[in-house]
């Protein structure tokens with residue numbers, strides 16, 4: 001939905017007065033709004049008891065085609081700190097939200113500012129958070145925003161940032177060692193979201209669907225995939241089970257019959273929300289284990 005800036009501003013003002021009258025909020029906490037799960041998770045990990053974090057895109061929702069609601073715009077208008085991914089993941093934040101809010105007193109964090117971004121098919125690859133190495137840089141920007149906005153609790157935020165940073169570095173290290181000695185160098189994924197992992201840890205990804213995660217591949221795409229799998233003698237396909245297990249099973253059935261091999265369908269999470277009680281880091285560990293299987297580490 002695209003509405004004119006003027007009408008949004010009026011609606012926001014009306015809605016904000018309503019918000020004030022119904023939501024006293026947590027006055028002693030920083031109000032942080034993040035566009036999606038990984039950023040909200042990092043903000044909570046660093047901010048702890050001094051932040052109240054609102055996540056605009058619900059858990060495990062397709063992010064590329066998402067559009068904000070009026071209540072989302074109101075929440076952003078009310079926030080002390082607003083965090084978005086950047087790298088063209090959440091464009092709507094810059095085009096639809098930023099122009100209609102009062103930016104005066106808030107810190108707006110483009111979490112990928114300063115990050116070395118990759119391109120895929122002439123576009124920016126927006127899937128930065130999937131690499132622990134890049135995600136660490138995004139989380140660091142959140143840490144800086146917290147200590148700038150709330151210097152009184154700097155020591156607390158610094159300590160929690162150090163702990164989080166250590167987790168990212170351990171994970172990065174685990175990926176480097178875990179994938180240093182592999183037999184294969186290609187992975188087949190339904191959605192090409194693993195470019196930053198592939199670039200850092202030395203393998204290649206072939207996306208079956210492309211950029212948007214909720215499309216279904218056509219017959220010619222499947223035929224190409226079958227050719228590539230035969231060429232690479234690799235019969236593993238990665239899916240994020242959040243999207244469609246039915247689709248994965250249909251894909252396996254087709255690949256089995258066309259390659260004459262038993263294809264393996266393994267999970268690689270996009271980390272767009274907790275899955276089966278696994279948080280961001282637990283999904284990262286699961287991804288690493290499955291990559292070791294598929295790449296034959």
Ligand SMILES: [Zn+2]
Pocket residue numbers: 064127191192193211212213
């Ligand atoms: Zn994606």
